[in-house]
Amino acid sequence: xxxxxxxxxxxxxxxxxxxxxxxxxxxxxxxxxxxxxxxxxxxxxxxxxxxxxxxxxxxxxxxxxxxxxxxxxxxxxxxxxxxxxxxxxxxxxxxxxxxxxxxxxxxxxxxxxxxxxxxxxxxxxxxxxxxxxxxxxxxxxxxxxxxxxxxxxxxxxxxxxxxxxxxxxxxxxxxxxxxxxxxxxxxxxxxxxxxxxxxxxxxxxxxxxxxxxxxxxxxxxxxxxxxxxxxxxxxxxxxxxxxxxxxxxxxxxxxxxxxxxxxxxxxxxxxxxxxxxxxxxxxxxxxxxxxxxxxxxxxxxxxxxxxxxxxxxxxxxxxxxxxxxxxxxxxxxxxxxxxxxxxxxxxxxxxxxxxxxxxxxxxxxxx
Amino acid sequence: xxxxxxxxxxxxxxxxxxxxxxxxxxxxxxxxxxxxxxxxxxxxxxxxxxxxxxxxxxxxxxxxxxxxxxxxxxxxxxxxxxxxxxxxxxxxxxxxxxxxxxxxxxxxxxxxxxxxxxxxxxxxxxxxxxxxxxxxxxxxxxxxxxxxxxxxxxxxxxxxxxxxxxxxxxxxxxxxxxxxxxxxxxxxxxxxxxxxxxxxxxxxxxxxxxxxxxxxxxxxxxxxxxxxxxxxxxxxxxxxxxxxxxxxxxxxxxxxxxxxxxxxxxxxxxxxxxxxxxxxxxxxxxxxxxxxxxxx
Numbered sequence: 001x002x003x004x005x006x007x008x009x010x011x012x013x014x015x016x017x018x019x020x021x022x023x024x025x026x027x028x029x030x031x032x033x034x035x036x037x038x039x040x041x042x043x044x045x046x047x048x049x050x051x052x053x054x055x056x057x058x059x060x061x062x063x064x065x066x067x068x069x070x071x072x073x074x075x076x077x078x079x080x081x082x083x084x085x086x087x088x089x090x091x092x093x094x095x096x097x098x099x100x101x102x103x104x105x106x107x108x109x110x111x112x113x114x115x116x117x118x119x120x121x122x123x124x125x126x127x128x129x130x131x132x133x134x135x136x137x138x139x140x141x142x143x144x145x146x147x148x149x150x151x152x153x154x155x156x157x158x159x160x161x162x163x164x165x166x167x168x169x170x171x172x173x174x175x176x177x178x179x180x181x182x183x184x185x186x187x188x189x190x191x192x193x194x195x196x197x198x199x200x201x202x203x204x205x206x207x208x209x210x211x212x213x214x215x216x217x218x219x220x221x222x223x224x225x226x227x228x229x230x231x232x233x234x235x236x237x238x239x240x241x242x243x244x245x246x247x248x249x250x251x252x253x254x255x256x257x258x259x260x261x262x263x264x265x266x267x268x269x270x271x272x273x274x275x276x277x278x279x280x281x282x283x284x285x286x287x288x289x290x291x292x293x294x295x296x297x298x299x300x301x302x303x304x305x306x307x308x309x310x311x312x313x314x315x316x317x318x319x320x321x322x323x324x325x326x327x328x329x330x331x332x333x334x335x336x337x338x339x340x341x342x343x344x345x346x347x348x349x350x351x352x353x354x355x356x357x358x359x360x361x362x363x364x365x366x367x
Numbered sequence: 368x369x370x371x372x373x374x375x376x377x378x379x380x381x382x383x384x385x386x387x388x389x390x391x392x393x394x395x396x397x398x399x400x401x402x403x404x405x406x407x408x409x410x411x412x413x414x415x416x417x418x419x420x421x422x423x424x425x426x427x428x429x430x431x432x433x434x435x436x437x438x439x440x441x442x443x444x445x446x447x448x449x450x451x452x453x454x455x456x457x458x459x460x461x462x463x464x465x466x467x468x469x470x471x472x473x474x475x476x477x478x479x480x481x482x483x484x485x486x487x488x489x490x491x492x493x494x495x496x497x498x499x500x501x502x503x504x505x506x507x508x509x510x511x512x513x514x515x516x517x518x519x520x521x522x523x524x525x526x527x528x529x530x531x532x533x534x535x536x537x538x539x540x541x542x543x544x545x546x547x548x549x550x551x552x553x554x555x556x557x558x559x560x561x562x563x564x565x566x567x568x569x570x571x572x573x574x575x576x577x578x579x580x581x582x583x584x585x586x587x588x589x590x591x592x593x594x595x596x597x598x599x600x601x602x603x604x605x606x607x608x609x610x611x612x613x614x615x616x617x618x619x620x621x622x623x624x625x626x627x628x629x630x631x632x633x634x635x636x637x638x639x640x641x642x643x644x645x646x647x648x649x650x651x652x653x654x655x656x657x658x659x660x661x662x663x
Contacts, residue, residue, distance in 0.1 A: 051563060074565045086560035090578035099574070100564035147564065 002029045003065075004154050004187040005050065010059035012045055019045045021211035022059070027155075027189060027204075032181050035191045036198040037208035038234070043191045046208075047157050050189065051080045064154045074103075079148035080157040084164055085140055087132045093119070093143055094128030100151045118150040122180065137165050138173055142180075149184055158190040162197060174200050195235050199223065207231045214365060227268065229360040232280040237317075239286075239329050241279040242362065248273050253359040255279045259325035264300055265357035269364060276362040283317055283332040285356045288339065292349035299351035304329070306346045318342060320350055411631035427632030437616060441636070444613040445644060447527065448595040451534040455542045455591050456584065458535065463546035468555070482543050490537065494604045497533055498524060501605075525607040533601040538594055542587040549583025550576070585652065585659040589645055596641050613637060 005027040012020040019042040027033040035043045048054045050061055052073035061068045063077055088096050097118055098111040119127055122142040141161055148156055162170045178201050181188050192198050198205045199219040206216040214228045226232035233240055243257035253267045255277055265279040289295050307319040307328060316333040331350055333339050414424035431437045466478050485493060500506045501523035508520035523529060561571045602612035620630030649656060
């Protein structure tokens, strides 16, 4: 399959610190690729290198197979949707969308016709003469995307465009973005610190930390088969249990925390007895019961008391303190409403299948 | 509308407070601006027909039109002022761009202070400084001889170009300040977005930077134009007796000739004509006065 974007061992240093550290990646034609990472992980720097605003200290960026070394941003077949969209307030919507075409020397009538067609495609027919400040947040985003896509770039870069929107609109715009990408078939490279955006939107996601990729894969792979403790902790909610491997048979590990909590988990990578390890258990993997006998057979069992109730509709959870070690575990509440009358301090039992918990060697950063 | 007619004690107290707060400004405006101008207007509209006998007349204004020296002096003053404003803009824009967009932290403050420092010195002393530099026996002519550029020292004072240099120097700060604030409010990502969409330096300047900074440019231009047009000291000192600046005509009528009627008429003509020029400038560039003054 043709690769629209290839980043080949790109490095960018500020002083002695490598913000982007010998990073490579390939994005297939027509796909939605996200780079997910906490703020300061270097994802914006990487995006700006691809767009051409920064030159890498080392390595090469190829777009559509062509090296971009020495090519300025205004000559790259790439366009960017900025964090705060950066629509030109001194121009109308039509002038915003037509700006790039006019710079390419397209005749006035040609610009008008293509702007008209593009605005129709993004669901804003006849909005040419509106001022930018007359648009809603969602409409502004569509104009920002239309302004880029009208130039038919090989690649559209998006720099956290949903970051400034309120939650409701953000949910709506997520769906809209995905549909726009499917309609146009343009390759999107999207950067975000919001794991839910990355999971919902992308075909593939790269999880970035401290200038390197921890893991690149489909959202499902990242969620169910994280390869590093960072990915396990960053993608989706997770309970982190740090301790030492008391016993390891290569397949399963017995983890004991400093407080004495013992859990069993599936080993990811090679773990020897005595290693410092981190085990991760997703809140929805843990079963909750009022009576230990009600837990599924074969699961490891614990008892505890309800610490706090976190009601959030379908995402409701409860924080339970294990009875002897006081370790706090987040447990997702089932949708049946079985625990609707749960009280703080109520004694409960919980347990999980060891095969669905993952154990990593502490500080493992993948390959 | 009904609640406005109702006698609301809270509202009337608020009105009183507002009135008290505005009182100093009103006193200043009425006492120092409106009253003298009414007096000047009356003065300018009368003619002496016999000792101590005056009559309403437009004679003073007619003199301005009939006497080529006067209106030509005005045209010359206005043209030079427009030129000085344009030169000031051309010099101030790159400086303001550097201060607003490129300099960071301490350098920014230092550069701003550097623009301000000349204003610590009184305008008279500053202009005399120019005279020391430019007079025939001054620093610059001697340097030109030493460098074998001119065989003998040349008199650099009393030339139109010298007046222009002095005016631009005096006005620079008043252009830099509104420009810096206008350019600082320009989001860098707009420039990057334009660059990303295929714009080059020139098209970004023309389509993004100048439209954004237009109210600031207009504000600076108005202030500089008005200051230059009404300047008396710089043209007189650097241009000498023949600098033919309109404010000198006003000064001459009031002080030398004791013809207050004519001086008042010239004062009003200066006010109206400069207002007309500013208005025309705003119309030509499609600016609104309110927007501009918010930036000044």
